[in-house]
Amino acid sequence: MSKASVYEAKTENFIQPILDSMNFELVDVEYVKEGGMNYLRAYIDKEGGITVDDCEVVARQMNEILDREDYIPDSYTFEAWKTSQEGKGLCAQYE
16 A cells, blocks of 8 residues: 555545534545645535535644644645536645
């Protein structure tokens, strides 16, 4: 299992209870490197669509967990992305 897969699996385990409590759906989690930067991304959705406020709440709660658990030794940015029929869009970001 690659380190990205390990980080993604741990993130799924931590974020799922947050999303369940809000009746949101976890679409995907990915840990990627782009342009020399590492990104941990959670793609979320809900019936009627995710708002920027929804993303902010999820990202804020997840950021607290990421700081506490500290399971990713690399420098990275956590991003919450909304998904919809129109496509994906970044709506919250924490470094």
